[in-house]
Amino acid sequence: DIVMTQSPDSLAVSLGERATINCKSSQSLLHSSNNKNYLAWYQQKSGQPPKLLISWASTRESGVPARFSGSGSGTEFTLTISSLQAEDVAVYYCQQYHTTPPWTFGQGTKVEIK
Amino acid sequence: QVHLQESGPGLVRPSETLSLTCTVSGGSISSTSDYWTWIRQSPGKGLDWIGSVHFSGRTYYNAPLKSRVTISVDTSKNQLSLILSFMTAADTATYYCARLVGMYDSSGHYKGLGYFDLWGRGTLVTVSS
Numbered sequence: 001d002i003v004m005t006q007s008p009d010s011l012a013v014s015l016g017e018r019a020t021i022n023c024k025s026s027q028s029l030l031h032s033s034n035n036k037n038y039l040a041w042y043q044q045k046s047g048q049p050p051k052l053l054i055s056w057a058s059t060r061e062s063g064v065p066a067r068f069s070g071s072g073s074g075t076e077f078t079l080t081i082s083s084l085q086a087e088d089v090a091v092y093y094c095q096q097y098h099t100t101p102p103w104t105f106g107q108g109t110k111v112e113i114k
Numbered sequence: 115q116v117h118l119q120e121s122g123p124g125l126v127r128p129s130e131t132l133s134l135t136c137t138v139s140g141g142s143i144s145s146t147s148d149y150w151t152w153i154r155q156s157p158g159k160g161l162d163w164i165g166s167v168h169f170s171g172r173t174y175y176n177a178p179l180k181s182r183v184t185i186s187v188d189t190s191k192n193q194l195s196l197i198l199s200f201m202t203a204a205d206t207a208t209y210y211c212a213r214l215v216g217m218y219d220s221s222g223h224y225k226g227l228g229y230f231d232l233w234g235r236g237t238l239v240t241v242s243s
Contacts, residue, residue, distance in 0.1 A: 019160065034219060034225070038228065040228070040229035040230075042161075042230075048235070049210055049212075049233035049234060049235055050161065050210075050230070050233055051233070052229060052231050055229050061180060061231075062215050067139075070195065093160065094162060095161075095225065095229060095230075096207065097226075097228040097229055100174075100226070101161050101163070101166075101174040101175075101220075102174075102176045102177070103151075103163045103166075103214070103227075103230075104163070105160055105161040105163075106160070107160045108160050
């Protein structure tokens with residue numbers, strides 16, 4: 001199984017500042033047939049289900065603010081919130097879909113306001 | 115707009131069997147490309163994929179749970195279900211149903227299953243005597 005490891009486990013960022021979350025996979029998520037990275041990012045606010053933010057490592061879902069961006073390739077990926085807003089307080093998860101089953105998630109990164 | 119809603123008991127006794135249902139509204143569970151999935155989240159913990167089912171009945175299960183879990187669909191009711199036997203305290207969690215998206219390339223060729231684009235609100239199941 002592919003193991004997903006996120007860092008840090010939590011971070012506190014001032015409003016308007018940048019938040020950076022890292023995700024590392026135990027195997028490459030880059031598919032040779034289409035040169036795409038099979039990685040998604042989710043946001044889970046307190047008491048709510050996860051919400052899909054980004055697929056293919058960098059493709060924002062419809063309606064997701066442009067301040068959210070995904071980058072990286074192979075085994076190392078980053079979710080960046082360019083200017084943290086109060087409504088971005090949440091736990092963020094990465095998930096791989098390169099080698100399945102099983103579909104596996106990172107342990108989550110909690111983002112708070114400093 | 116497709117909506118998913120989980121239902122079932124909030125409390126289960128140790129060693130008993132859990133039965134949950136997820137009702138899909140605003141769309142058909144008989145999608146040829148998508149799978150329907152159960153994912154759980156223990157209190158304060160991360161997300162664990164339990165298993166996924168296609169309307170045809172084809173299933174994928176997470177290996178550690180495979181001996182205890184059955185996931186099925188009822189296309190006439192537009193529902194999927196989860197049965198998890200021999201429940202223990204370790205199974206206490208919020209159980210979510212979600213849609214697992216089938217992926218296609220630009221030529222329309224099927225490329226497998228990807229990410230979870232729709233989620234229900236979840237239902238908390240506590241295992242306690």
